[in-house]
Amino acid sequence: MIILSEHQVARVQAHLARAGLNEQLSTELLDHLCCAIEARMTTGESFDQALSETLKSWPIRQLRDLQKTINFTTKTKPMLYRASAAIALVAGICLLSPFTSVDHSAPLALDHHDHSSDYAADYSRFDPPTASPIAGVDMKAALSSGFGMRKHPLTKRTTLHRGIDLKAKVGTPVQATAPGKVIYAGEDGNYGITVRILHEDGYVTAYCHLSKHVVERGDRVILGQEIAAVGTTGQSLGPHLHYEVLKDDVPVNPLALVD
Amino acid sequence: MYSKELIKGTLRTVVLRLLDQEGRLYGYQMNKRVEDLSDGRYTLTEGALYPLLHKLVKDGLLTTETEKVNGRARRYYSITEAGRAAATSRREEFRSFLLTMQTLLDLKPEKT
Ligand SMILES: [Zn+2]
Numbered sequence: 001m002i003i004l005s006e007h008q009v010a011r012v013q014a015h016l017a018r019a020g021l022n023e024q025l026s027t028e029l030l031d032h033l034c035c036a037i038e039a040r041m042t043t044g045e046s047f048d049q050a051l052s053e054t055l056k057s058w059p060i061r062q063l064r065d066l067q068k069t070i071n072f073t074t075k076t077k078p079m080l081y082r083a084s085a086a087i088a089l090v091a092g093i094c095l096l097s098p099f100t101s102v103d104h105s106a107p108l109a110l111d112h113h114d115h116s117s118d119y120a121a122d123y124s125r126f127d128p129p130t131a132s133p134i135a136g137v138d139m140k141a142a143l144s145s146g147f148g149m150r151k152h153p154l155t156k157r158t159t160l161h162r163g164i165d166l167k168a169k170v171g172t173p174v175q176a177t178a179p180g181k182v183i184y185a186g187e188d189g190n191y192g193i194t195v196r197i198l199h200e201d202g203y204v205t206a207y208c209h210l211s212k213h214v215v216e217r218g219d220r221v222i223l224g225q226e227i228a229a230v231g232t233t234g235q236s237l238g239p240h241l242h243y244e245v246l247k248d249d250v251p252v253n254p255l256a257l258v259d
Numbered sequence: 260m261y262s263k264e265l266i267k268g269t270l271r272t273v274v275l276r277l278l279d280q281e282g283r284l285y286g287y288q289m290n291k292r293v294e295d296l297s298d299g300r301y302t303l304t305e306g307a308l309y310p311l312l313h314k315l316v317k318d319g320l321l322t323t324e325t326e327k328v329n330g331r332a333r334r335y336y337s338i339t340e341a342g343r344a345a346a347t348s349r350r351e352e353f354r355s356f357l358l359t360m361q362t363l364l365d366l367k368p369e370k371t
Contacts, residue, residue, distance in 0.1 A: 003329045025309070027325075028286065028334045032305065035287035062306065069310045074317045 002041045004034050008051075012037065015055055019063035025070065033058065068256040072128075128257040129178035129205050131223060133243045134168055134230070139255060142166040144240060147253035153237055162251040163206065163244030170239045172230040174207050176221040177245075177254075185213045185228075191242070192234020195227050204249075208242040209234050260302055270303065270311055272353055275346035278321065278338040285335050286312065312336055320345055 004012075012033050016026050033054055040050035132139045145165035151158050180199035188194040193210040211231025215221060232239045245254045277289060284292065290303050315321040320342035325334050338346065360366070 006330065009331060024334075027332045028309070029305075031285070031328075031331050031333050032287045034331060039291075058305075066306055066309060069306070070313050073310045073314045 002038045004038060004047075008037075008047055009034055011051065012055075015058075016063065019060045019067070021063060021067050025067055029058075029063070029066075065253075065256050065258075068253065072252075072256070127178070128201075128203060128247070129199065129245055129254070130258045131175070131177040132166075133174050133177050133205075133207055133241060134166060134172060135175050135224065137166070137168070139164065139166060139243075139258065142168065143255075147251070147255065154235060160251070163208075163242050164254055166241045166243060168230040168239060168241050170211055170229070170231055172241075173226045174210065174228040174230060174241060176223060176225045176227050177205050177243075178203065179222045180205070180220075182215050182217055182219040182221060182227070185215055185217050185219075188234070190235035192236060193228070193231060194234075197221060197227070202248040204244075204246040206242075206244040206246070208244070209236040209240060260300055266301065266303075267307065269353070270307055271315075272346075272349040273301070274303075274308070274311060274315070275320065275338070275342060276350055278336060279343055279346040283335050283337045285333050289336075315342070 009030070013026075013030055016030055016033070019026075021029070036054045037047070037050045040053060041047060045053070132142075134142065143164060144167045145153075145161060147161055147164050149158060150161045152161075174195075176197055178197075178199045180197040180203075182195060183198045183204070184194060184196035186193065188208070191206070191208040193213060194206060194208045195210065195213050195215060196204055196206045198204050207228055209230075209232055210228040211233065213228040215225075215227045221227060230239055230241050236242075243254060245252050245257065273293060274289065277292060278284060281292070286305070286308060289308065290305070293301055293303050312321065316323055316336070320339055321336045322339055323334055323336050325332050327333070
């Protein structure tokens with residue numbers, strides 16, 4: 001069995017240090033990466049080979065995202081107990097399909113409000129929106145401008161970019177990234193034609209610079225439902241989708257919510 | 260490999276069951292164990308595993324302790340009584356979920 005030397009461990013640690021993780025997570029991931037490297041070396045790879053292969057799947061940005069996800073998931077307060085995404089999906093199938101008339105006593109628990117049991121407490125809450133607003137397009141692959149402080153391309157002032165920009169052609173369908181209720185659909189100043197959807201657990205998603213919207217205020221939408229089309233209305237330099245996720249009115253990085 | 264959605268919806272059930280059976284494991288070990296058991300078809304990405312583990316600790320379903328192994332600190336996870344109860348009910352729920360899916364999708368056992 002191969003065990004990394006102190007010097008080799010230090011090289012792995014140097015990589016992690018660049019991500020600026022908290023000590024506990026950094027220690028835990030160090031062990032994880034070292035184990036993965038040792039496993040590769042057992043199959044005959046050299047340390048350098050194993051190191052670079054292992055770190056390939058752990059870019060700095062992903063490490064930071066991981067820490068954000070952990071901070072996020074361990075801080076949210078228990079609010080609405082809900083069936084997990086998979087079960088909700090089946091519920092959707094039940095309600096929408098001709099199966100509706102079949103046995104409603106099927107063991108599909110949808111409304112678990114039994115707070116007394118561990119079971120209910122263990123139930124998944126509303127999952128933050130993680131789907132891509134453009135069907136079949138990976139947000140990271142289509143990203144043209146990320147979340148955070150940046151120099152605005154038009155005003156040249158450094159401001160918080162409250163969402164992410166995704167490259168797309170005018171007319172590309174835009175979909176709801178989680179089920180919810182449309183709270184705004186129409187012209188909204190710099191944002192151009194905008195759709196805002198309210199979800200459970202205090203989440204709101206916003207889709208901006210659209211060419212048109214195909215849902216109206218008050219509509220209920222499901223995950224993946226077409227709600228609008230990409231455009232370049234409002235303060236925009238060219239066709240793209242500006243996509244925001246807000247939690248309790250605070251903008252969060254949509255990419256940090258994705259696994 | 261199964262889709263991210265399917266894994267996401269079942270990860271908690273799998274991790275709780277694993278710890279219920281094995282008692283005490285560290286992150287990398289869980290990865291390996293699940294990969295071996297599933298012939299590589301069910302992969303716990305670290306990006307999903309660690310947030311879940313930390314959440315389960317926060318919810319009181321797991322506890323942790325750190326030990327020095329091979330000169331490195333290793334964080335072990337163990338299941339609590341509440342965790343065991345959750346593991347059992349999740350597993351039972353999944354069993355009936357499978358039966359429901361079988362009906363909904365009209366899945367017949369494959370004859371070979
Ligand atoms: Zn933007």
